[in-house]
Amino acid sequence: MGVTKKEYFTDTQNELAVLAKALGHPARIAIIEHLIKVNSCICGAIVDELPLAQPTISQHLKELKNAGLIKGTLDGNAICYCLDEVGFAKMNVFFEKVNSHLDQKNKDCC
DSSP states (O other): OOGGGGGGSOHHHHHHHHHHHHTOSHHHHHHHHHHHHHSSEEHHHHHHHSSSOHHHHHHHHHHHHHHTSEEEEEETTEEEEEEOHHHHHHHHHHHHHHHHHHHHSOTTOO
16 A cells, blocks of 8 residues: 555554554564464464464564563663563454444345
8 A cells, every 4th residue: 555545444453554564474473363363472483383484473573562562671781572462452443443343233234
């Protein structure tokens, strides 16, 4: 989407699009699932878990962090990552709206 087109959408719509785009790769889904399983970890542990090179994992972590889905803190010379509740809360609000609509919609529709 061109930079000039973002102005036609709400801040919430633009934020949700960034979050959704960050989830648009199976490696990032796998990283999030791993973080759920272990609650937090360092980059090296993720590299051991996925069949990807360390630079590739680092790039995916950067995308997830920039989108606001994970956060990282320095732990010595490593970075400890965990899920960012703020990003997932925004997605949860959106999906709650969708689910509410689906619960109430006319079963004869489409």
